Amino acid sequence: MNKPQILNTIKIIGKSIFTLLTCVLIFAYSIALIEKIQRPTFKNLPTNEFIIIGIILLILIFINLKWVFGIIKTTPNEK
Secondary structure, three states: OOHHHHHHHHHHHHHHHHHHHHHHHHHHHHHHHHHHHHOOOOOOOOHHHHHHHHHHHHHHHHHHHHHHOOOOOOOOOOO
């Protein structure tokens, strides 16, 4: 393997790990949020901390859409 192939492989592995980490965090957050909504006194985490964690997860989703999937483009395509 030459250097560009190794770098591309490392990029793919990094993007995969980042996407997997984001999915796991979203899954855990959604379960905790459902429990918090159904039984507000069950978890000790205050509501404002749930909001902060939700904002962080939204930022991670945005980064995934931009960096991993390439859905959001910030610069116009040059032809």
